[in-house]
Amino acid sequence: MENSKQLQLENQICFPLYVIAKEITGLYRPFLDEIDITYPQYLVMMVLWENDGLAVSHIGEKLFLDSGTLTPLLKRLESKGIINRKRKKEDERVVEVFLTEAGKQLQQKACEIPGKIQNKIGVETEDLLQLKETIQKILSKIEK
Structure with missing residues (x-):
């Protein structure tokens, strides 16, 4: 039973990461x-605001989502008139995603969100950047 401390919830790194992700979301x-x-x-919209006209596969790579998760999500965005999906002429197997005018305008409203979130959290920008950097280091080790 000496190793039982390793299984205590308070000693797990995964649990606080899970909770903070859930709470921040x-x-x-x-x-x-x-x-x-x-x-x-x-x-998805943040990825497209950064690079409009990406293939579905590239969006999935950036967000660590498979096409089974991404496709219904894109369909809902398309039904809202925010994006358009088009098959690439050179290779019809590739579906590219483009912002509509409404999708581009949505970016203006969304620009306020990160600041509002930071105000709600009440943590200094420097601390958040340090946390993000640490998380990215861990992710890069996991991805290898």
């Missing part, structure tokens, strides 16, 4: 409700 909900998108849809 929850903080986004009221702000995203105002612009009528979900958190996963917001992630």
Whole structure:
């Protein structure tokens, strides 16, 4: 039973990461409700605001999502008139995603969200950047 301390919840790194991800995602909900998108849809939109016209596979790579998860999400965004999906002429197996004018305009409203989240969390920018850097180091080790 000497190793039982290793199994205590308070000694796990995964648990606080799980809880903080869940709680922070929850903080986004009221702000995203105002612009009528979900958190996963917001992630897709951020990728497209950065690089419009990406293939579905590239969006999936950036967000660590498979096409089975991404396709229904994209369909919902398309039904809202925020994006368009088009098959690439050179290779019809490739579906590219483009922002509509409404999708581009949504970016203006979304620009306020990161600041609102940081205000709600109440942590200094420097501390958040350090946390992000540490998490990215861990992720790079896991991805190898």
